[in-house]
Amino acid sequence: MKKMNFDIAVIGGGPAGLAAAIQARKEGAEKVLVIERDVELGGILQQCIHDGFGLHRFGKRMSGNEYAQEFIDELENTDIEVLLDTMVLEVTRDKVIYACNNKDGMMEIACKAVILAMGCRERTASQIQLMGYRPAGVLTAGSVQRYINMEGYLPGKKAVILGSGDIGLIMARRMTLEGMEVKGVYEVMPSPGGLTRNIVQCLDDYDIPLHLSTTVAKVHGKKRIEGVTVAKLDENRQIIPGTEEYIECDLLVLAVGLIPENELSVGCGIELDERTRGPVLDNHFMTSVPGIFACGNVAVVFDLVDYVSQSGEIAAKGAVAYMNGKLTGGEGTEYVHTVPAGNVNFIVPQKIVKGEECEVQLYMRVKHPDKKAVLEVSEDGQVTQTGRHPFVAPPEMISCTVKATGNADVIVDMKEGK
Amino acid sequence: MNKKEFVCIACPNSCKLTVWEEGGEIHVDGHGCKRGIDHGKNEYTNPMRMLTTTVAIEGGHHRRLSVSSTGEIPKNMISQCLDVLYAVKLVAPVKRGDVIAADICGTGVDIVASRTMKHV
Numbered sequence: 255m256k257k258m259n260f261d262i263a264v265i266g267g268g269p270a271g272l273a274a275a276i277q278a279r280k281e282g283a284e285k286v287l288v289i290e291r292d293v294e295l296g297g298i299l300q301q302c303i304h305d306g307f308g309l310h311r312f313g314k315r316m317s318g319n320e321y322a323q324e325f326i327d328e329l330e331n332t333d334i335e336v337l338l339d340t341m342v343l344e345v346t347r348d349k350v351i352y353a354c355n356n357k358d359g360m361m362e363i364a365c366k367a368v369i370l371a372m373g374c375r376e377r378t379a380s381q382i383q384l385m386g387y388r389p390a391g392v393l394t395a396g397s398v399q400r401y402i403n404m405e406g407y408l409p410g411k412k413a414v415i416l417g418s419g420d421i422g423l424i425m426a427r428r429m430t431l432e433g434m435e436v437k438g439v440y441e442v443m444p445s446p447g448g449l450t451r452n453i454v455q456c457l458d459d460y461d462i463p464l465h466l467s468t469t470v471a472k473v474h475g476k477k478r479i480e481g482v483t484v485a486k487l488d489e490n491r492q493i494i495p496g497t498e499e500y501i502e503c504d505l506l507v508l509a510v511g512l513i514p515e516n517e518l519s520v521g522c523g524i525e526l527d528e529r530t531r532g533p534v535l536d537n538h539f540m541t542s543v544p545g546i547f548a549c550g551n552v553a554v555v556f557d558l559v560d561y562v563s564q565s566g567e568i569a570a571k572g573a574v575a576y577m578n579g580k581l582t583g584g585e586g587t588e589y590v591h592t593v594p595a596g597n598v599n600f601i602v603p604q605k606i607v608k609g610e611e612c613e614v615q616l617y618m619r620v621k622h623p624d625k626k627a628v629l630e631v632s633e634d635g636q637v638t639q640t641g642r643h644p645f646v647a648p649p650e651m652i653s654c655t656v657k658a659t660g661n662a663d664v665i666v667d668m669k670e671g672k
Numbered sequence: 673m674n675k676k677e678f679v680c681i682a683c684p685n686s687c688k689l690t691v692w693e694e695g696g697e698i699h700v701d702g703h704g705c706k707r708g709i710d711h712g713k714n715e716y717t718n719p720m721r722m723l724t725t726t727v728a729i730e731g732g733h734h735r736r737l738s739v740s741s742t743g744e745i746p747k748n749m750i751s752q753c754l755d756v757l758y759a760v761k762l763v764a765p766v767k768r769g770d771v772i773a774a775d776i777c778g779t780g781v782d783i784v785a786s787r788t789m790k791h792v
């Protein structure tokens with residue numbers, strides 16, 4: 255087996271991994287490696303050809319792959335090593351990575367610190383309850399995106415979309431532009447999962463109807479999908495009898511949510527957070543295993559790529575500090591916590607190393623939409639910071655910098671608007 | 673009087689705008705701030721959109737190359753522009769920023785490659 259040694263290895267070459275690798279090199283790590291299972295760098299962004307990326311970071315609207323290209327170009331001008339077409343199979347608690355590819359076979363890569371940046375995956379048909387057979391023609395929105403935008407296939411002619419997440423909305427427009435007929439978007443919840451601007455620019459612009467509180471009750475067709483039955487739901491998400499309607503289609507697109515890709519993390523015993531479904535992180539984005547860091551969508555589904563890159567940079571700084579013996583982590587370390595209150599659903603990072611007076615970047619989502627909300631941060635009953643939020647909603651992640659003393663839990667409360 | 677409804681997307685407030693023409697002037701109602709008036713008027717008179725799509729390419733890792741407009745294009749010209757782009761066939765290598773279609777359909781806007789695709 256081929257054996258290698260690196261200061262820092264980054265698993266995943268999407269925007270999180272690219273930003274982390276570049277930052278780690280800048281911070282002084284000498285031997286940095288990126289391992290990517292795909293044939294090229296860029297991650298999910300390579301299939302996101304629509305614009306709207308990079309507004310925060312570059313102050314302009316870029317397409318996803320253009321945003322990725324900025325980082326790929328920067329990385330190619332460094333001595334960071336890249337292994338493409340290489341799958342990581344295992345990460346151990348001692349920071350040894352087992353990976354394989356066609357050329358080198360199995361590899362054992364020992365590192366001083368590891369950064370997890372594997373992104374997320376989409377929920378599939380087996381993770382939601384769909385009645386009927388399992389015919390061909392039921393695909394996730396991301397697979398449809400890849401087929402159309404990269405491989406140049408149209409996976410159907412008449413599509414029904416289940417779920418109103420942003421990727422589904424974007425694909426509604428994309429399929430229409432490619433000459434497919436999109437019969438409608440069906441959302442189980444009473445409010446849309448995606449951003450208003452995507453509803454306006456992807457559905458309204460093309461007169462594609464959005465049906466809220468409606469689900470796909472049955473999939474018809476044995477070998478190939480022939481149609482679906484949709485039905486209205488009551489407040490308890492039960493089908494209202496008599497509202498069933500048959501819709502002919504040859505493609506059912508699922509846009510029903512994303513889940514962090516944490517098989518490798520679980521494999522090495524990293525503690526996960528039930529709410530984010532990513533690792534529990536400290537203010538350096540270190541996981542519960544010392545020297546293993548996480549960033550991007552593997553940590554929490556960010557959806558805004560600018561935050562993804564930022565999280566990569568935070569994790570890289572942490573990884574280099576760990577490598578230089580400035581951080582320890584693990585059992586011997588004590589922590590204070592970031593505690594969501596009021597309308598705040600979750601916060602990343604979840605904890606702060608006790609006694610570290612610091613400025614920490616917090617990422618959070620609210621539970622329900624609200625206007626004129628006030629974010630109140632407090633420690634030990636003392637309000638340390640407040641901020642106004644004219645509008646908050648679950649699809650829009652909130653990011654803010656908070657000063658922490660490291661001596662007490664940081665309570666983050668989104669108070670209801672008056 | 674031809675009333676139209678739009679959702680303002682200039683900020684996340686998502687105000688529901690009603691826009692109509694009366695006495696040679698365009699009126700906007702339902703806006704929460706001034707930006708909504710501009711947005712409503714633009715949408716009513718001349719809605720503009722960015723265009724991102726793909727064109728066929730050979731000799732690269734993938735069979736499609738993503739392209740993007742350098743500025744906004746009148747919404748009613750999008751499908752005309754798409755017809756032009758669907759006829760394009762490229763051969764790798766292509767660099768990000770390479771012009772794929774200059775001044776597309778006389779809009780004054782270029783269509784450029786939004787990624788680099790090396791020859792393989």
Ligand SMILES: Cc1cc2nc3c(=O)[nH]c(=O)nc-3n(C[C@H](O)[C@H](O)[C@H](O)COP(=O)(O)OP(=O)(O)OC[C@H]3O[C@@H](n4cnc5c(N)ncnc54)[C@H](O)[C@@H]3O)c2cc1C
Nearest residue numbers: 266268269270290291297298342372373550551557558559
């Ligand atoms: C379909 C879709 C549409 C989106 N649209 C938008 C948008 O309009 N605007 C916006 O701002 N954001 C959007 N996003 C979000 C944004 O693209 C993501 O937040 C961002 O790409 C996440 O970056 P990442 O590096 O964490 O993950 P990814 O980009 O997913 O990269 C993870 C990489 O890790 C690799 N990998 C995983 N496991 C392994 C392994 N075991 N071994 C080796 N490599 C591995 C994968 O191949 C992948 O390349 C979208 C996301 C998706 C999924």
Ligand code: SF4
Nearest residue numbers: 680683687704705708
């Ligand atoms: S009208 Fe003003 S407040 Fe309302 S959505 Fe538009 S920009 Fe926001």
